Amino acid sequence: MRLDFNADPVSLARQLLGWTLTVDGVGGFIVETEAYDVDDAASRSFKGRTARNAAMFGPPGHAYVYLIYGLHWCLNVVCRETGHGAAVLIRALAPTHGLNVMRERRRVAKIELLASGPGRVGQALGIDKRLDGLPLDRPPFELLPPIAAIDVASGPRIGITKAADLPWRFGIAGSPFLSRRLG
DNA sequence: CTTTCGATGATCT
DNA sequence: GATCATCGAAAGG
Numbered sequence: 001m002r003l004d005f006n007a008d009p010v011s012l013a014r015q016l017l018g019w020t021l022t023v024d025g026v027g028g029f030i031v032e033t034e035a036y037d038v039d040d041a042a043s044r045s046f047k048g049r050t051a052r053n054a055a056m057f058g059p060p061g062h063a064y065v066y067l068i069y070g071l072h073w074c075l076n077v078v079c080r081e082t083g084h085g086a087a088v089l090i091r092a093l094a095p096t097h098g099l100n101v102m103r104e105r106r107r108v109a110k111i112e113l114l115a116s117g118p119g120r121v122g123q124a125l126g127i128d129k130r131l132d133g134l135p136l137d138r139p140p141f142e143l144l145p146p147i148a149a150i151d152v153a154s155g156p157r158i159g160i161t162k163a164a165d166l167p168w169r170f171g172i173a174g175s176p177f178l179s180r181r182l183g
Numbered sequence: 184c185t186t187t188c189g190a191t192g193a194t195c196t
Numbered sequence: 197g198a199t200c201a202t203c204g205a206a207a208g209g
Contacts, residue, residue, distance in 0.1 A: 034201070042201070052194060070191030072202050089201055119202045159201055 001145035005060035005079050009035035009086045012079045013170045016088060018146030023125040024139075026098030028115060029146070032091040032171040032178050034157050036076070038084050041162035045085030055133040056085045063141070065122075065132040072119030073127045077136060091158075091169070092116045094177040095124070117179040153182040 003015050013033040020029045036043035044066065045056045055064040056078055064076040064087050076087040093115040095102055102114045102124040115124040122128075136143055153173040156164060158180065171182040 036201070044201075047195085050194075066201085067191095067193065069200060069202050070193070072191095074201065076201090091201090117202070123203095157201070161200090 003061075003143070005077070006081060007079060009037050009079050009088050010168060012077065013088045013168065014152055016077065016090070017152060017170060017172050018148070018150040020096060020142075020144040020146075021090065021093065021125075021136075022097050022142045022144075023127065023131070024098075025142075026101045027125055027142075028093035028095040028097060028177075030090060030092075031094050031175045032116075032169070032182075034089040034091055034170070035168040036087050036089060037168075038080065038086050040086075040166075042157065042160040042164070042166075043085070043087075045087075049085065053085065056087050057083050058133055059135075061137060062133055062135050063131050065127055065129060067129070068119070073122035073129075074118040075122060075125070075127050075131070089118055090121055091118050092171070092175075092177050092179045093121055093124070094175065112176050116177050120179075155182045 013035040016030050016033050021027045044053045049057045059082050060079050062078045064078050075090045078087050080086040095114045106114050106124050115121045151173040154167045154170050157169045171178050
């Protein structure tokens with residue numbers, strides 16, 4: 001099984017569900033993603049390339065990391081061809097690797113809250129600016145294929161004001177680790 | 184269960 | 197000075 005990072009973000013967002021993502025051996029399987037495309041008013045790449053979003057215009061299969069609301073680090077997977085500015089936001093994981101490390105970083109008792117949201121994923125995996133632009137197929141990252149078939153659900157994206165009607169949020173149907181329920 | 188609101192800082196206008 | 201792909205706590209039903 002292989003991921004096609006050259007695909008469009010909607011396709012990659014669906015492909016990524018069920019893959020296990022770890023940083024320094026800490027993480028879980030991807031349960032929720034969001035697509036951000038070229039010419040997408042909700043995307044940080046919409047107004048063109050800047051210092052902040054440069055990684056989005058770099059090679060597919062690399063990380064794009066940014067700080068939101070001054071305190072949360074969010075992790076994206078760059079896709080399409082180099083120079084396009086499309087990516088998939090990792091919104092939630094089902095924790096499987098390094099549970100103790102994540103609990104220490106997050107300081108929450110419930111396993112459902114360890115990585116169920118983009119900011120929570122960032123905190124649980126220790127994501128920050130150092131990882132911006134790094135390839136996802138080499139340490140500290142690791143991506144492992146799904147072990148079972150995935151039942152995909154979709155719905156509108158969250159926390160955006162533009163193009164908010166597009167159903168570009170994807171998740172594993174019925175998972176208790178989704179940041180919010182999905183239709 | 185729901186809604187509201189403050190925290191916090193880099194980036195862009 | 198405004199914006200922002202969020203979170204968590206607090207307040208209200």
